[in-house]
Amino acid sequence: MKLATVGVALGIAAALGLASLVASMLFGVTPFDPASYAMTAAILMLVAALACYIPARRAMGVDPLVALRQE
Numbered sequence: 001m002k003l004a005t006v007g008v009a010l011g012i013a014a015a016l017g018l019a020s021l022v023a024s025m026l027f028g029v030t031p032f033d034p035a036s037y038a039m040t041a042a043i044l045m046l047v048a049a050l051a052c053y054i055p056a057r058r059a060m061g062v063d064p065l066v067a068l069r070q071e
Contacts, residue, residue, distance in 0.1 A: 015037065
């Protein structure tokens with residue numbers, strides 16, 4: 001999740017910096033629309049949380065001694 005948070009922060013910074021380049025292609029929103037940035041960041045963080053949760057949930061079901069013995 002730390003990596004996803006850093007990625008979202010860098011992505012928002014880059015998007016704000018490059019927003020003026022795509023301003024002519026946007027319809028109905030401004031290049032600096034905070035709701036669009038917030039929703040995009042929230043969706044990306046939700047996907048990252050699910051990507052972390054599913055393998056962690058599977059790993060919780062494995063006995064640590066069995067996992068260490070197999071390596």
